[in-house]
Amino acid sequence: MPKRPRAVMPAGIRRELDDAGLMQAFKARPPYQRNDYLHWIARSVRPATQRKRIDQMLDELRAGGVYMGMAHPPSKPTQ
Template sequence: MPADLAEALRASGTRSDYDSRPAYQRNDYVGWITAAKSAETRSRRIAQMIEELARGGVYMKMTHAPSRKDAT
């Protein structure tokens, strides 16, 4: 995992959310982020991933019921 991505997960407190996702999703996120051609796109993709992990119930802008977080 790239250092900036690991740091973003750590800083946002979403590492456990990331780790609990299926391997294909973790791999998709890393591949999608590392394929970015500009730093701006990479940053935007990292932000999207962090937001989705924090919110739960979504993966790549699609519904992902298994990761849904119950409202408390």
């Protein structure tokens, strides 16, 4: 099964993650999730769709335990 090409993080998304204080949460995710988020955002055609996808990624990273709208227990914060 061919692997999806590794996405390069655009400077704008890097800035969004840094500004939100979520870069560590992003880096803690498995490589396939990081790659999926970046490809998913890059595939958006309309700026409004891109904004919505970035916001969803940031919200999921902030909350933990969620990946693309699905439960992801390994990323759930422990308290």
